[in-house]
Amino acid sequence: MSNVNPAQVVDAPFYSQEHGEFLSSKAARLAEVLKDYNPYLELCFIPSSKRDETDTRPFAIRDNSPWRGGYIVRHITEAELERPQEILAWLFEGDLSKHGVSEVMAKQQAKEAAEKLLNLKREQDIAAERQELTAAIVQGGRDKKSSFRHNGKVFTDKGARDVSSTVY
Numbered sequence: 001m002s003n004v005n006p007a008q009v010v011d012a013p014f015y016s017q018e019h020g021e022f023l024s025s026k027a028a029r030l031a032e033v034l035k036d037y038n039p040y041l042e043l044c045f046i047p048s049s050k051r052d053e054t055d056t057r058p059f060a061i062r063d064n065s066p067w068r069g070g071y072i073v074r075h076i077t078e079a080e081l082e083r084p085q086e087i088l089a090w091l092f093e094g095d096l097s098k099h100g101v102s103e104v105m106a107k108q109q110a111k112e113a114a115e116k117l118l119n120l121k122r123e124q125d126i127a128a129e130r131q132e133l134t135a136a137i138v139q140g141g142r143d144k145k146s147s148f149r150h151n152g153k154v155f156t157d158k159g160a161r162d163v164s165s166t167v168y
Contacts, residue, residue, distance in 0.1 A: 021048055027059065029121050030084040037091075037117075040065040041073070061091070088114030 013022040031043035046058040057075035064070045076087060092110035 024081060026084050027081055029118065029125070030081070030087065033084075033088065033117055033121055034061065034091075037088075038063075041091075044072075061087075085111065085114040085118050088117065 013024055015021070016023050027043060027045070034041040034043055040063055042062050042064060044060045044062050046055055048058075051058055057077050059076035059078070059081055061073040061076065062070060063073050074087070074090070080087060089107070089111040092113055093107050
């Protein structure tokens with residue numbers, strides 16, 4: 001079995017059958033954080049197959065509040081999407097329902113909150129990936145083996161033992 005870092009799997013692009021292309025995991029994570037922050041916010045985008053040379057900002061944050069009728073809050077480039085914490089900081093900074101107008105430190109606090117929120121979401125994704133890997137190991141993986149070897153130890157349903165005590 002190869003050494004797969006859960007962080008690499010979490011940050012890898014994923015294939016969207018709906019759009020027929022690979023999407024950034026950062027975009028998906030940003031969309032989840034937006035939905036958690038405000039259920040009326042969503043991340044929209046123009047699929048690459050439908051873009052032309054004038055579409056320099058293919059992503060957008062859309063507010064679907066029923067009392068506002070749905071509008072674009074901000075257009076986002078692909079380069080800006082590589083730094084989602086800055087997008088969230090901008091959003092937090094402009095959300096006057098969460099802080100007062102006169103707060104001097106609001107900008108810095110918003111950036112820190114955005115970074116913490118994205119890091120927390122990334123850690124949750126890594127933890128979920130580790131749980132899936134552990135479940136696969138416990139079930140025997142693809143080969144349905146009853147043991148798994150890691151760092152010189154063999155793990156079975158009865159526990160771990162050193163390889164040197166293994167009888168072949």
